[in-house]
Amino acid sequence: MKIKAAVLRGVDQPFEIEELELAPPKENEVLVKTTASGICHSDYSVAHGILNCPFPIVLGHEGAGVVEAVGPGVTDLKPGDKVIAALTPSCGSCTMCKEGKEFMCAGMGKLLTDCTQLDGTTRHKTASGEDVYALCGVGSFGEYMVMPAGSAIKVPEDTPLDITCLIGCGVTTGTGAALNTANVQPGEATAVIGCGGVGLSIIQGCRIAGSTIIIAVDPMEEKRDLALSLGATHAINPFEEDAAAKVKELTGGLGVHYAFEALGRVETMAQTWEMIRPTGTCVIVGVASLDQSVKIPSAGLLAEYEIQGSCYGSSTPKKDIPRFVELYKSGELKLDEMITQRIGLEEIDRAFEEMGRGEGARSVIMYG
Template sequence: MQAVVFTAPSAAIEFTEVELAAPGPGEVRVKIAAAGVCHSDLHVKRGEWDAPAPLVMGHEGSGIVTELGAGVTSLAVGDHVVLSWVPPCGDCRYCRSGHEARCQKVATIVAPKGVLFDGTSRLSRDGEPVHHYLGVSSFAEEVVVPASGAVKVRDDAPLDIIAVVGCAVATGVGAVLNTAAVEPGSTVAVIGCGGVGLNVVQGAKLAGAERIVAIDVLADKTQMALQFGATDRIDASQADAVEQLFDLIPDGVDYAFDAIEPPSTTEQAIRMLGLGGAAVIVGLPPTGAKASFEPLVLAEADQRILGSNLRLGAPLTSTSPRWSTGTWTASSSSTP
């Protein structure tokens, strides 16, 4: 089959033939219908994150199940699925305690080693192993993934649109509903209105936030954010975003989401907070990047800094009422 293969930051990615083995126990084969493009893939290509090579890139995707491995009963051939790059193992202490987004096997085996749960790859080229990217590798015609990483959706869900649910939507909406648990009536700032940021905006709207301030250096992005539920927008290219935020909301915001990567925007998110506010770090910077804040101010104002990786929870499941309303379809207008 054809796939996009990364070999080194200094080398061009290759669109080439690779072999895909049959699914093992607890795994499924999925024919890819669509794949989203995420900044995380760019971090790997630039050498900003360590990744095993060679590997098939891509971690957002949707498709149709074509083969079941031994013991899989949660899915059937023909099911339409969204792929998740945090497939819970169900066995580690985090999964057992209900914190599947922190799955220990994903964090220590699947993601860093470029393999599946059993420590091996289903991908190869000319007889040599090729690594999986985050257990997905959606830049390919077909994939083999853990069954827990293939989330069944309705058959009428448009596969080309829902591909980004596996990362951009789950990351953005999940940061609001699951990490921050934004309350109705809250004030929210969103720094960066790309695919993830727009879904933070959408999540804040779903949560019932009263004011949602979209912040970006590109006017067309903040304009689009209004369609997702933003009530205000700030052009960060014209003046200091923090000063503009306090002009709009003099007391600062209850929640500030940093949905892009520079440490400077993390620092801005912290400075935008009001009393008792929380800064939620959603965008992922290069390895080694550092941001600073004044601990005394944070402590005296009873503020928090929250990290948020992919926070699935109920919103990604096909039975959740949040997704049965069709609000997720707004994500089709952007990629992360």
């Protein structure tokens, strides 16, 4: 079938809106008509060479839509089902999946780095027959998506996909970091560096968990204000005051139980080490350039400081994505407030430029 998609042909290049040929789903794959897609910072990282991916590529992985067709072997999805795309295919057969760690599924690497389907082939081609890759095996910057059936998480019929598409990546990554990775407990103190879509989701996860001190750190006033409206109790502009010192002051000189980094910079990752209390934990959610290292003073180890990575919110998508949908419906998880604007596919370059300037929380691409 022919579809319209935003194609990226190289690092730091503008998107090209092209007509592509999308092959039908193969075994254990599904075809999904895209309703909406968030623009995630990971998409920005690929576009600017921070994360390496093959070109040309259809970016977008924070997508949601309606199942159009299923390939052979798919038994738990049918045409008409509403789904949210997950980052992991949850193959169920690898060691990590068998251990209940689907956020580390072996198939996830192929989707993230090779940007193919699990069989190593692509489904998108240009009119001339050139292969076009799809980020995370999804490619939600297109009118239709083919993805592994395990990546398509069924949600209730009354789910508003134009809002809950954010759950596919940023919300699950952030809220899951607080609720799953850190397992924040009522009464604990937390700090979050970076108040984009993921950071705001961490803040909400901390609030839902019952954290009583939630400190948001971001230089952008609009993001600090949004963080306060979503559950932060305090907000710090790191360009105007020493963020680590202020965190210690706000916690009686002790520090927080958990300090989360959601920017993807090694400097701010190291800064979380200065914010935690004895036996506290730094939770690194942001993704820095993979050739960089984080340096931390060893003295903190004597106070049992810990540093913990968080991948996709340590989530089990079939359990956590419907859970987060229900938290949205109940009003506990606020998503409407995180959407800065809804745009058409043709406006994608402008949205990426705004993201590069740190403006807004999330832009959502809408499809007719």
